[in-house]
Amino acid sequence: MPPAKKLKILFVTSEVVPFVKTGGLADVSAALPQTLTELGHEVRIVCPKYGAIDERRFKIHEVVRLKDLSIKMGEKDVVFSLRSSFLIGQKARVQIYFLDNYEYFGSKQSLYVDPATGQDFPDNLERFTLLCRSVFELINKLGWVPDIIHGNDWQCGLIPAYLKTVYKDEPLVQNVKTVFTVHNLAYQGFFPKSEFYKTGLPEDLNSERGIEIYGRLNFMKSGLMFSDAVTTVSERYAEEITKDEELSAGLKSVLLKRKKDLFGIINGIDDKVWNPELDSFIPHKFSAKNLEEKSENKKVLCEKFNLTYNPDVPIIAVISRLVDGKGFDLIAEIIEDILQLDVQMVLLGTGEKKYHKLFEEMQANYSTKFSCFLGFDDELAHLIEAGSDMFLMPSRYEPCGLNQMYSLSYGTVPVVRETGGLADTVERVNEKEETGNGFVFKKYDSSELLKELKRAVKIFQQEKKLWTKIQKNGMKSDFTWQSSAKKYVELYKKLLIND
Ligand code: ADP
Numbered sequence: 001m002p003p004a005k006k007l008k009i010l011f012v013t014s015e016v017v018p019f020v021k022t023g024g025l026a027d028v029s030a031a032l033p034q035t036l037t038e039l040g041h042e043v044r045i046v047c048p049k050y051g052a053i054d055e056r057r058f059k060i061h062e063v064v065r066l067k068d069l070s071i072k073m074g075e076k077d078v079v080f081s082l083r084s085s086f087l088i089g090q091k092a093r094v095q096i097y098f099l100d101n102y103e104y105f106g107s108k109q110s111l112y113v114d115p116a117t118g119q120d121f122p123d124n125l126e127r128f129t130l131l132c133r134s135v136f137e138l139i140n141k142l143g144w145v146p147d148i149i150h151g152n153d154w155q156c157g158l159i160p161a162y163l164k165t166v167y168k169d170e171p172l173v174q175n176v177k178t179v180f181t182v183h184n185l186a187y188q189g190f191f192p193k194s195e196f197y198k199t200g201l202p203e204d205l206n207s208e209r210g211i212e213i214y215g216r217l218n219f220m221k222s223g224l225m226f227s228d229a230v231t232t233v234s235e236r237y238a239e240e241i242t243k244d245e246e247l248s249a250g251l252k253s254v255l256l257k258r259k260k261d262l263f264g265i266i267n268g269i270d271d272k273v274w275n276p277e278l279d280s281f282i283p284h285k286f287s288a289k290n291l292e293e294k295s296e297n298k299k300v301l302c303e304k305f306n307l308t309y310n311p312d313v314p315i316i317a318v319i320s321r322l323v324d325g326k327g328f329d330l331i332a333e334i335i336e337d338i339l340q341l342d343v344q345m346v347l348l349g350t351g352e353k354k355y356h357k358l359f360e361e362m363q364a365n366y367s368t369k370f371s372c373f374l375g376f377d378d379e380l381a382h383l384i385e386a387g388s389d390m391f392l393m394p395s396r397y398e399p400c401g402l403n404q405m406y407s408l409s410y411g412t413v414p415v416v417r418e419t420g421g422l423a424d425t426v427e428r429v430n431e432k433e434e435t436g437n438g439f440v441f442k443k444y445d446s447s448e449l450l451k452e453l454k455r456a457v458k459i460f461q462q463e464k465k466l467w468t469k470i471q472k473n474g475m476k477s478d479f480t481w482q483s484s485a486k487k488y489v490e491l492y493k494k495l496l497i498n499d
Contacts, residue, residue: 007041007492009033010146012135014128014155015111016045016087016096019053021378022111023321024267024402025152025183028233030087031270035485037092044144045087046135048105048127049098060085060098069137073126074198078104080130082138090272099134125191128219129199132158136167145172148492150179151227154189157219158199160226161211165202177495179488180227182220184399185241185249186325189219214250224254228495230262231488233400234421238264240397247397263491266424267400268481274385274406281382286411288475291468294386294411301387304380305346305371314460315344316453317388317412319381319403322351322359322374327394327417332358333446339366341457346388347372348380385410390456394441394449398422404438408474413460413467414438415453425477429470431459437474 011033015026033043049060066082080101087094100106104127108114114121121127132151139145151159160178167173196206196217205211211222224230232238240247242255242262255262272278276294277287283300286293295311302309316338320326331338332355338345339362347359347370362370373380385391391407393416400421404414408425416422418440429436441452460467 005040007148007489007496008144008146009036009041009043009148009150009492010046010135010139011043012046012131012149012151012156012159014048014131014153016047019047019058019087019096020050020111023183024400027270027402028183028267029152030089031268031481032485032488033094034087034089034092034270035268035481036489037089037094039482039485039489041489043094044146045094045096046082046131046138047096047098048131049083049100050105050111051107051109053098058085063097065141066097066138069134069141071130071133071137072200073129078126078130080134082134097138099131101130104130124189125195125217126198128155128189129158131155132162133200135159136162136170136173139172140170143172146176147496148177148179150181150488151223152181153183154187154219154223156180157189157221157223158201158211159223160228161201161205161222164226165205166200175496177229177492178227179229179231179491179495180223182224182230182232182241182399185220185232185247185251186397188221188249188251191217191219193217213254218251221251221254224251224258228261229491230255230258231265231491232262233264234266234398234424235264236423237397237399237420238262240420263487265484265487265491266421267402267405268484269402269405269409269479271409271480274382274409276386276410279382279386281379282386283383284386286386288411288472291411291471297383297387298389299387301346301383302344304383305373306367307344307346307371308368310344312461313342313344314389314457315346315387316390316392316415317384317407318345318347318349318392319384320349320351320393322349322355324352325396327396327444327449328352328355330394330444330446330449331392334450335362337450338453339369341454342461343369343457345370346384348375348377348384350374350376385412388412389460390415390439390453392453393417393422395419395422396444401425405477405479408437408477409479411471411475413456413470413474415449415456416440417444417449418442425479427473429459431463431466434466434469435473437470437477
């Protein structure tokens, strides 16, 4: 039977904007369900209710049928509720269920890592086992049966395994298909085998045939093995993880087994939120037609970061988690060389202590050229995109990357490494042809990065017309979610037809 035109999709995620965010997953988890809803499908979201989520502000309320549900976690009875709210977009309203349990989520402000120790929370296996199991309890109690359960990253990795084992005889979920999206293969959810009993999965999965790899349980492996289709967030990354030993992060053999069911679908960006013509966080709205206004934002940015405004000196921006994977080891090697150039730099980020220390030192030593805010600030991120000239993103690997797409849309020219989603979205400038929208280097090497950055600075300072052309080339790109969401719909339908 062909699938119904209007699909029901249960989207499960560990973070969603505006409720809670640590990275790009939160943006995707809001934009994709909204766009699917705009396309006429019925989407509902499940996400944990961490202590940091403001219940009153988001009008999160009780659902009588979903109150005080319980599951067994080893010997323990775990009681939880699913509370309801809406993700409100301009065109679509999406129902969201918050998984409410004080011990696992409500008592914790952070999502995955305990800020007191810098380590993963010791009960992460239990926390995200509960997330995965709550999905089936939700379906049973509501009687709302999705066609597709779409899980994201290791936190949702057990869902397909449950569907194929513990819940396989439940009449309601007989025809449900699962999609598992990898946003970042580097975070896999490892746990000791001794904790397996808490999952309630059949014991034969506590082995290499199941969810174990290299002597530990691995929730990401579970998602990869048991889902009906695996997707990742760019075509290039999908290719890289099945070929490159390092990028496959130890899961190459598992990925190769799923190669025919592995698809790359690039993320879009939310063009109502990240759009220089509409952005309510920026003081001067602009488009490719009135790029002069961008320099007004640059003035405000300079003020905010205590730098002197100079239209002839490019501002190089960085907004990122401060971790090695984002290329900060390269930046650290050459930051003083960069600051010898006639440039200014602004940086917004939080992460590893060594980088906090480095950037504090740089700010002290190069106060007229380097300025940073070591924290998380969404509003400031918008101003930086609007006011800067270049955006530096030399990632070691990049499943998709959002900031290079935001930068392209804001006429802020990206300087990136050729990997993953960066390779799929940034085309290297060809000076003669006047084509391309950014600067790209190949080898993960700080001198390659410096060379390409110098090329960008030179064009900025000496070839103004070409620079404007590069900006406009970027601003023309279409990164709307519509086309990506349609690809997900095609995939969902394919799975349902193959039933
Ligand atoms: P990742 O998901 O690997 O962190 P992405 O580029 O896909 O990288 O997405 C990062 C998202 O988080 C972007 O929306 C970026 O603007 C945002 N972001 C990262 N660090 C900060 C910060 N310190 N303050 C505000 N936004 C940030």
